[in-house]
Amino acid sequence: MEVKARAPGKIILAGEHAVVHGSTAVAAAIDLYTYVTLHFPLQSAKNNDKLTLQLKDISLEFSWSLDRLKEAIPHNSTTLCPSKPTSCSDETLKSIAVLVEEQNIPEAKIWLSSGISTFLWLYTSILGFNPATVVINSELPYGSGLGSSAALSVALTAALLASSSSDKARSGGWLSLDETNLELLNKWAFEGEKIIHGKPSGIDNTVSSYGNMIKFCSGEITRLQSNMPLRMLITNTRVGRNTKALVSGVSERKRRHPEAMNSLFNAVDSISKELATIIQSKDETSVTEKEESIKELMEMNQGLLQSMGVSHSSIETVIQTTVKHKLTSKLTGAGGGGCVLTLLPTGTVVDKVVEELEASGFQCFTASIGGKGAQICY
């Protein structure tokens, strides 16, 4: 039997980091996906005593005997409960880290460890100790602010829940999930994100699960209906960074300067709310005026992110380059490198700015904004 799922990456239009501290943020799905395929061996097959993970896009394979997993991961064989998401305890996470270490991940790819821990936790919590080969393929750059961690948790959980469900109408095409299943998927995926991010806000797994564009504040989700064209250039600085470290850096700064940081978070909250209002507005304001307001809000948000300590010289270079072309940019995701968004107002020709950015070693692309969320295929 085979089950497939896919989940999109995302851009955060406003509010990253502040959203971890209770501010509003606005995010949209993009049309770059992580794909997960589960293959279950026949009882008679020779590999029916193993769990194998194949990361296709980076040509790596990891494998554990089911006996080793059962021995290492604390479990209660009678209480597998896919419909009740639970958190991974510190004790279980330590045991899983040992299982990951035993795989001798190449030093240059050691950043995969938390993703593989998430994999083991979600798999064994939802499907228990059953044999399978899990194939993962991602179109998203890793650790670049486009939510590869959330797309992994969402796509994997969607495939696991689909395979554990009794209701498998074979269709051959991509199917979206109903509200109840989306809610369950999103809760499990959040538990997966916690292993990778430490203290996630939940916005990334939510937008990857639900798709489209959302306003998010302390777990409250508002789906947004955009009433204007919104085009963004995405520039990957190719500077690697890690969301967990950046999020904890902001918390440290908040601990040192609580009042000042709370003022920054409040300002971000206002920016995100205003952005959501503009995007949805059906009033007479022209698209050009709306784009001018969005430009200003992005500029202010970037200034506040810089004050939180999450910008980077590569991000500043992208901003300065795009300013020369009268375009406005802000970092997206955790910052510290990673990707930068540049608003492309109606009629913008991007060739010259892209040429200049790519000459500096950056990678530019446009992605379609606000597409579908998680989907499954039998």
Ligand SMILES: Nc1ncnc2c1ncn2[C@@H]1O[C@H](COP(=O)(O)OP(=O)(O)O)[C@@H](O)[C@H]1O
């Ligand atoms: N397809 C994948 N397979 C294994 N791990 C993954 C995958 N996608 C993401 N990850 C994990 O997520 C981490 C990147 O997440 P993060 O730092 O939050 O950045 P982002 O979510 O912006 O890509 C990687 O270092 C890796 O541990």
Ligand SMILES: C[C@@](O)(CCOP(=O)(O)O)CC(=O)O
């Ligand atoms: C910085 C943050 O707001 C977004 C992180 O996104 P990413 O992992 O860099 O794609 C963290 C969060 O909201 O959990």
Ligand SMILES: [Mg+2]
């Ligand atoms: Mg992430």
